[in-house]
């Protein structure tokens with residue numbers, strides 16, 4: 001049994017998924033969030049912070065087994081200058097403030113896991129990207145990832161082990177990408193998007209929480225880890241598997257030009273769908289992590305089932 005786990009930016013999809021997983025494995029879970037209305041539940045206690053300045057919330061880090069930082073404005077928006085600035089600031093400021101808070105602790109957290117993204121790698125249709133030979137991409141979202149990791153790496157925390165989670169798209173029942181994908185299929189619009197050849201690196205939510213647990217417990221784990229299922233699928237296979245699982249016989253395809261119009265209408269970016277993300281979890285597998293969901297069909301069956 002752990003003593004305390006702190007989830008900074010833990011009010012969102014991944015934070016609540018982690019809180020539900022760890023609430024039976026730790027005496028106390030503390031969530032740091034900006035709203036004053038978020039409810040505490042069971043042994044999950046909510047504490048207000050602003051995500052950028054070190055205040056009284058820093059006391060919550062004392063004696064924690066793990067600090068997990070998930071704070072960041074959603075990238076599911078139009079990349080206007082204002083949104084771009086918020087996407088950067090929400091990640092860099094929160095990471096910096098947490099670093100200062102860890103440095104000020106009498107009894108700092110044993111480990112600090114910072115969210116990052118597998119989108120740091122380049123658009124890849126030719127071969128998969130792992131932590132050793134994977135090539136870093138370019139463009140706005142990659143620049144965010146680089147600056148996010150740099151800020152984290154620059155915070156010296158001699159008594160706190162540091163791990164970067166390069167997370168692929170997490171598929172879960174409680175939020176994230178599954179809701180819009182299922183809605184498209186329900187509306188008969190769940191066909192191939194763009195060429196359909198672009199790779200889709202994904203991770204089942206049950207593997208996400210177990211990977212976090214594994215990395216907390218593995219005292220030799222440091223540096224960055226690709227958090228993605230071993231077998232990336234393609235967009236066309238993802239969509240056909242989801243249609244099959246949801247028993248939807250047809251799904252209209254969406255060519256690139258239609259996606260550009262649709263993305264502008266619903267205020268998002270096509271990069272989220274069209275970038276070919278082909279990422280493999282070499283370091284996790286070498287460390288002995290066993291994936292529960294390696295194949296997309298099995299993952300979708302579990303996620304669509306009404307249990």
Ligand SMILES: NC(=O)c1ccc[n+]([C@@H]2O[C@H](COP(=O)([O-])OP(=O)(O)OC[C@H]3O[C@@H](n4cnc5c(N)ncnc54)[C@H](OP(=O)(O)O)[C@@H]3O)[C@@H](O)[C@H]2O)c1
Nearest residue numbers: 009011012013014033034051071072073090115167169170
């Ligand atoms: N879900 C995925 O598939 C995925 C994949 C790769 C990487 N990631 C990264 O993992 C992290 C967590 O993902 P998620 O899906 O749980 O995201 P989410 O549901 O959007 O939650 C992120 C949390 O960040 C906090 N936040 C937003 N703007 C902030 C700001 N300006 N300052 C401080 N905190 C702010 C919010 O908490 P409050 O509003 O309560 O403060 C929110 O609950 C994100 O950084 C995301 O980029 C997620």
